[in-house]
Amino acid sequence: MTDSSISRESEKQSWIPAPAAGVISLFIPGLGQLLSRQIQRGLLLLASTVTIVLLLGWRINLLAHREPTIWAMITKAIRRRPFFIGLVVVCTVILWLWIALDAYRGARFGGPRPRGGLKRRGARVGIFVLIIFTFFSLGWQISEIDLVKMIAELPDAWPPLSRVLWPWAAAVTRDTQEVSAGAKILVPCGENPPPPPFEEPDKPYMVSTPTCGDLTQRDANSRDILGTMLNLRGMRFKPNTETEIWWEDPIGNEFQIRQKGEYVTVMTDDRGSFEIDVVMPYRLMPPSMRGRQIHQIVAKQISPVGGLKPSEALLLCIGRMVETIFMGMMATIFGIIFSIPVSFLAARNLMSGSPITMAIYYVTRTILNIVRSIEPLIWALIAVVWVGLGPFAGIVALTVHSIAALGKLYSEAIENIDRGPIEAIQATGATRLQTIMYAVVPQMIVPFVSFSIYRWDINVRMSTVIGLVGGGGIGFLLVQYIRLLDYRSAGIAVWFIAVAVALLDYVSSEIRQRFI
């Protein structure tokens, strides 16, 4: 208070008395500051308050849009999200009052930098800390951050996550051998049920009793009406081996029978025999199939034989990874080839000769900037429409983006070229070609190589994801595996991407370091 006279001298004078500023800011936050000639502060506070109130109104409206009055809406919103709405409302109220107080003090003591030492300065800054805190709370809600869910649902995420992190169980596979025997079943029972199958010595054999019956049906309430119970007896299978029971319908569809949610399996005894009761399964048949049909019940023993071999997923991932790296390489090479002439057109020092060349310069620059600001993924979407799914679409997308990016980088390298050495080499009596070889090329080669490697790096990185939109490469495989919930195979693809990108990163930085 004692230093107020000094500060008033040194700062801009308020247009209105301090109490008036406070009262005005109480009605329209920030206006008081504006009128006491703290223009920036006033505008900032006004904009912040308006934004906060609008956002808060939007959230309340989302929570309680059915309530008739504003008051009812607010109370309902607080009831539904007590912590969040309460917090923001309290913050807003405090902020509102604080702004009024700030307007009063600002008008009275003047200026954004009061001379009251650290304490008062803290109070003037504190208002912005409160604003940021309020925005943070709003942002938390708007972006649906839910840490509780993140922790609570970790157990659900763990199985797929662990498969992605360590997918190598799916990287190898073994050949399988199938031992099976089946029995024909007539549906429904009729006059001539099929005879037991012909028995051959040394071959697995299974009989069913009876050999006819009804399939499980579903009533109007989707409740199962169980079908006929079949007693299966098998012999001469592999001893002590798990045996799966499958059903084959007349049109050749096979499926493993489930009962009470579990696949039906049985262990064979020491002599390779088994006995099990199986209820005939539910099977929806096409309406065209009327009358009696012959189905088949089959017992299968599937056992691995031979050594380990790479799985299909692993082989596919390797193939696609190679494809990916070459996609990146081809796109980079095409990008370099096309961007060199473009970069000459986009170099100011080369094009500043006449108005026509300057116009070409501006047009080229503008096109490059537009093309560059469209992400490769979006170019890929366009390219897929253009040339169809596959790696070529990815190459087209990456090439287009590379031309724009490299064109700009190269043209800047050309613009930064040092005229001095050119002059010096010309002065020795060198020809034009010699001047280019001895004065221009040595200056260009470092940025040229460095930018090209950098772009190769980006292109391989991008080509791993460009498959997500159909652009070929390993991303194409990855997105398919994820959609099939085949997390192990997806994990293999992720590993390949990670290793390839890391390796490339290392190699390219090594090359650049050696070179520069």
Place this chain on the structure above:
Amino acid sequence: MLEIKNLTKVYDDGTVALRNVSFEVEPGEFLVVIGLSGSGKSTLLRCINRLIDPTEGTIIWDDEDITALEQDQLRHIRRKIGMIFQHFNLVKRSSVYTNVLSGRLGYVNPLSTLLHHFPSRDRKMAMDALERLGIADQAHKRADELSGGQQQRVGIARALMQQPKMILADEPVASLDPVLAHSILGYLEKLNQDEGITVFCSLHYLDLVQRYATRVIGLRDGQIVYKGSQEEIRRMTDEEFKDIYGEEAVRVGVGKSEEADT
């Protein structure tokens, strides 16, 4: 040897850099041109080997008009005129050796130089030139790894490779400290005196001009405002210098003696 008649240069933007400049350069002299930045010194030097094409006037070199030459003939003249620059104008990323060798470009077969091949005679010559300037041990370093003084010596070596009759030096010591300035000008003086290479040099500092010049011309706003002999320049005071120069005369302030020439 070199006769400049009524030389005028007007740049595209209308700037008049040289206005009707006439003078002669005698064989074996150390001619210094003084003048403020922007007085046209650099333009004058560059007109002589036509790095800049003059607008009007003639430049006679051994009875040939340089301003009228075609590119091919011009290259033949250029290789007889070495040039060194304020900022050395070395190709920074090339080796010292390559920079020096490039001084030979006007003499050798253009096709073989595209593959960076030079005759063994030229390669020996490059090492000799580096030896002479005391930087033979730096030959395989990159040019930008050298200090300023060493880089200017590379610049001189490159000019020497041309076996020049004349060396144009555009403020050769303006970006060096005073001791190095004497060292570099000492080399030029030695070439001038021992081998009779004519030196045409622009300089800034009065004491350097007094120490090295055998004749001086003063340039202001593109016009010659002063011509003086060695004796006249030696007797010149700071005030007179200021009159020609148009502003306060600057002295380097480090000993003018040959001891600095190491």
